[in-house]
Amino acid sequence: MNQMKIAVAGADGRMGRMLVDALDAAPDAVLAGALGLAGSPAIGQRVGQAPGVTIEADLAAGLAGADYLIDFTRPEGTLKHLAYCAEHGIKLIIGTTGFDDAGKAAIAAAAEKAAIMFAPNMSVGVNVTLKLLELAAKSMSEGYDIEIIEAHHRHKVDAPSGTALKMGEVIADALGRDLDECAVYGREGVTGERDPSTIGFATIRGGDIIGDHTVLFAGTGERIEISHKSSSRASYASGALRACRFLADKATGLYDMQDVLALKD
Ligand SMILES: NC(=O)C1=CN([C@@H]2O[C@H](COP(=O)(O)OP(=O)(O)OC[C@H]3O[C@@H](n4cnc5c(N)ncnc54)[C@H](OP(=O)(O)O)[C@@H]3O)[C@@H](O)[C@H]2O)C=CC1
Numbered sequence: 001m002n003q004m005k006i007a008v009a010g011a012d013g014r015m016g017r018m019l020v021d022a023l024d025a026a027p028d029a030v031l032a033g034a035l036g037l038a039g040s041p042a043i044g045q046r047v048g049q050a051p052g053v054t055i056e057a058d059l060a061a062g063l064a065g066a067d068y069l070i071d072f073t074r075p076e077g078t079l080k081h082l083a084y085c086a087e088h089g090i091k092l093i094i095g096t097t098g099f100d101d102a103g104k105a106a107i108a109a110a111a112e113k114a115a116i117m118f119a120p121n122m123s124v125g126v127n128v129t130l131k132l133l134e135l136a137a138k139s140m141s142e143g144y145d146i147e148i149i150e151a152h153h154r155h156k157v158d159a160p161s162g163t164a165l166k167m168g169e170v171i172a173d174a175l176g177r178d179l180d181e182c183a184v185y186g187r188e189g190v191t192g193e194r195d196p197s198t199i200g201f202a203t204i205r206g207g208d209i210i211g212d213h214t215v216l217f218a219g220t221g222e223r224i225e226i227s228h229k230s231s232s233r234a235s236y237a238s239g240a241l242r243a244c245r246f247l248a249d250k251a252t253g254l255y256d257m258q259d260v261l262a263l264k265d
């Protein structure tokens with residue numbers, strides 16, 4: 001079998017370790033390289049079951065044998081990796097969240113030179129939930145207040161989560177609204193009555209919560225809650241491998257998990 005040669009960025013991180021394990025278990029893929037942050041004690045450490053793979057800070061060394069890079073790091077790290085992958089035609093699977101508009105534009109531009117998967121949540125369940133939210137928002141466009149509540153572990157550095165923001169975008173699009181104009185990120189003090197055109201966000205951080213998202217449609221006399229709860233990071237890792245398989249025959253272009261799961265209209 002022709003195995004996919006996949007490198008992992010942030011190989012010593014929570015998702016990086018999970019991805020290395022998933023690659024070790026995948027019959028159609030092999031860990032072909034590993035990247036770490038320069039200065040980290042992880043540099044030079046051996047990872048995975050494939051012989052000779054060590055965590056490298058130097059991109060040329062870490063990516064020498066790879067056709068794919070899976071990157072769950074930080075926006076500044078991903079953008080550095082992005083430039084290298086675009087230049088060398090390495091397919092890039094981006095799970096990192098917290099990009100600003102300039103970062104997102106750089107990803108779109110790089111997709112003209114390499115195939116890129118960019119999704120704030122690679123789990124099948126969350127991506128099906130996005131589809132359910134589109135339907136719910138269209139059916140409850142009047143008379144329902146929409147609030148998005150997310151909870152994550154104490155180490156998470158960005159808020160709201162990339163998934164919560166994506167949920168907001170999907171709902172705003174379905175309602176013909178612009179999320180930048182209607183999002184309310186937290187409330188404090190005398191806020192006045194709720195504006196029905198807004199989409200509210202609430203963020204919880206604590207302990208080892210892997211990732212919970214609930215969208216509340218609160219009407220008169222009833223409320224609907226659509227929730228997804230992660231109980232293992234394995235679902236993100238298996239989604240990332242599925243994304244690699246999807247990119248196998250793509251040379252360029254920007255894709256998301258809705259493409260992988262054929263959930264686009
Ligand atoms: N799309 C999805 O399905 C999912 C997305 N995520 C996202 O993935 C990202 C990583 O999450 P998680 O694994 O929990 O985070 P961790 O902090 O556990 O891991 C991050 C890794 O990236 C490395 N890193 C940090 N900064 C840089 C940099 N500037 N350049 C290169 N490498 C860097 C870290 O190195 P060091 O340890 O030395 O700091 C570490 O190895 C987050 O943005 C998170 O939101 C998470 C889960 C699922």
Ligand SMILES: O=C(O)C1=N[C@H](C(=O)O)C[C@H](O)C1
Pocket residue numbers: 097120121152156160161162163164210211212
């Ligand atoms: O940082 C995390 O852990 C997660 N981040 C992603 C996000 O910001 O949505 C995906 C998942 O919720 C876990």
